[in-house]
Amino acid sequence: MDNKSSGGYELTVLMSLGFRAAIDELHRQLASSGFEDVRPAHGFVFQRLAPHGATGNEIAEHMGITKQAASQMIDYLEEHGYVKRHSHPRDGRGKIVVLTERGWGCIQATERIFAGIERRWTDLLGRERMDELRTDLRRLIQAAAEEGHPVHFRPVW
Amino acid sequence: MDNKSSGGYELTVLMSLGFRAAIDELHRQLASSGFEDVRPAHGFVFQRLAPHGATGNEIAEHMGITKQAASQMIDYLEEHGYVKRHSHPRDGRGKIVVLTERGWGCIQATERIFAGIERRWTDLLGRERMDELRTDLRRLIQAAAEEGHPVHFRPVW
DNA sequence: TAAATATAGTCAATTTACTTGACTATATTT
DNA sequence: AAATATAGTCAAGTAAATTGACTATATTTA
Numbered sequence: 118m119d120n121k122s123s124g125g126y127e128l129t130v131l132m133s134l135g136f137r138a139a140i141d142e143l144h145r146q147l148a149s150s151g152f153e154d155v156r157p158a159h160g161f162v163f164q165r166l167a168p169h170g171a172t173g174n175e176i177a178e179h180m181g182i183t184k185q186a187a188s189q190m191i192d193y194l195e196e197h198g199y200v201k202r203h204s205h206p207r208d209g210r211g212k213i214v215v216l217t218e219r220g221w222g223c224i225q226a227t228e229r230i231f232a233g234i235e236r237r238w239t240d241l242l243g244r245e246r247m248d249e250l251r252t253d254l255r256r257l258i259q260a261a262a263e264e265g266h267p268v269h270f271r272p273v274w
Numbered sequence: 275m276d277n278k279s280s281g282g283y284e285l286t287v288l289m290s291l292g293f294r295a296a297i298d299e300l301h302r303q304l305a306s307s308g309f310e311d312v313r314p315a316h317g318f319v320f321q322r323l324a325p326h327g328a329t330g331n332e333i334a335e336h337m338g339i340t341k342q343a344a345s346q347m348i349d350y351l352e353e354h355g356y357v358k359r360h361s362h363p364r365d366g367r368g369k370i371v372v373l374t375e376r377g378w379g380c381i382q383a384t385e386r387i388f389a390g391i392e393r394r395w396t397d398l399l400g401r402e403r404m405d406e407l408r409t410d411l412r413r414l415i416q417a418a419a420e421e422g423h424p425v426h427f428r429p430v431w
Numbered sequence: 432t433a434a435a436t437a438t439a440g441t442c443a444a445t446t447t448a449c450t451t452g453a454c455t456a457t458a459t460t461t
Numbered sequence: 462a463a464a465t466a467t468a469g470t471c472a473a474g475t476a477a478a479t480t481g482a483c484t485a486t487a488t489t490t491a
Contacts, residue, residue: 125389128404129300131411132293134425138418139286141425158477174439186478188441210439210486232282241417242410247285250410253399254288260398261295266302268295315448331468343449345470367457367468 132254139234146230152223154197161270162190163216163224166200170215181269199223289411296391303387309380311354318427319347320373320381323357327372338426356380 140157147155158180165171165179177187191214194200199220205211216224239247261268297314304312315337322328322336334344348371351357356377362368373381396404418425 125385125392126296128392128395128408128411129293129296129388131408131415132289132296133427134415135411136286136289136293137427138415138423138425139283139289141423142418143286145423156477172439173441182477183479184440185442185480188439189477205439208439208487210484212440228282231286235282235285237417238285238414241413246406246410249403249406251285251288253403253407254285254292256398257395258288258291258295260394261299266295266298268291268298270290271294313448329468330470339448340450341469342451342471345468346448362468365458365468367455369469 139231142234143227143230147223147226150226150230152226155199155223158190158270159194159199159223160227162194163199163220163227166214166216166220167224170203170213172205172211172213174211176214179270181271194220296388299391300384300387304380304383307383307387309383312356312380315347315427316351316356316380317384319351320356320377320384323371323373323377324381327360327370329362329368329370331368333371336427351377 143160144155144157147153161180162176165176171179173187173191174184176191177184180187191200191202195202198217200214201217202212202214205213235247242250258268300317301312301314304310318337319333322333328336330344330348331341333348334341337344348357348359352359355374357371358374359369359371362370392404399407415425
């Protein structure tokens with residue numbers, strides 16, 4: 118019996134590999150566009166930061182990590198020029214983290230690279246199957262969320 | 275503009291979240307079946323170990339990690355009773371790592387849990403869409419592999 | 432309005448899962 | 462037989478998370 122298709126876990130493995138294929142390609146191309154110092158997790162931070170910034174706690178919750186871990190990531194991103202901390206306008210305890218020019222540049226590069234990846238995928242599968250793929254995956258994730266298990270972007274192991 | 279569907283990265287995000295949803299569910303259920311001490315990565319090791327065992331180097335290559343890291347994982351799994359090292363029958367340097375009773379038990383539990391997950395997914399999407407989902411994802415991954423970028427099970431960030 | 436409690440963020444220390452480098456023992460090639 | 466390659470381990474270092482302790486500000490309660 119073919120081991121990879123035995124059991125019921127094949128779709129899960131395929132989602133994992135599909136994600137990795139895309140994210141590897143993204144970071145190869147980001148690196149050769151001058152963004153060698155960003156990790157996959159940073160992209161998810163940027164996504165939460167656009168367009169108006171977010172607090173450290175919001176980032177932590179978005180990523181499913183502790184606020185301390187989020188704070189350390191923000192340290193890194195600030196040192197590398199991707200974000201800046203501003204004092205929060207309405208909460209003296211809080212700060213808002215916003216993207217710098219370089220941060221936005223990285224987002225734009227990411228958009229461009231992913232557009233290329235998905236264009237190649239669409240060439241391969243056709244637009245209809247691509248749409249179905251997205252629709253179906255959305256439904257699976259939605260179902261998980263409705264069962265009371267919200268899904269985060271956390272690292273997997 | 276809806277942020278999550280802007281840009282071309284939505285399918286990638288969906289694959290990531292779909293994978294996480296499944297793997298989180300798996301490990302919640304494994305934990306309540308007495309397998310609290312296995313990580314997602316271990317499942318991929320077990321998959322490589324079934325049915326006849328493998329060497330440390332084979333595991334390392336399967337996972338895309340160093341042989342030292344693989345050796346440490348095997349240490350952990352051996353201490354926790356999931357695998358056992360035997361001396362290699364034909365290579366005096368090598369060892370083969372094989373599953374113990376408990377290791378097989380974990381595989382069986384995993385199979386059972388994933389079968390349940392995929393059954394619920396099939397209820398949701400119908401068998402045809404599930405088949406298309408698998409077929410399409412396989413094609414995307416195959417295309418990446420053919421571009422000279424083999425995809426491993428490594429952690430993502 | 433004063434006191435109690437909750438929240439945002441940081442600092443410090445620890446843990447975990449990897450890495451690199453050095454090494455031994457056995458195999459393979461020259 | 463000597464040189465080189467390979468399988469595995471030991472030890473130390475690194476990166477990214479964790480937990481715990483703390484400060485400063487906000488919010489709730491008495």
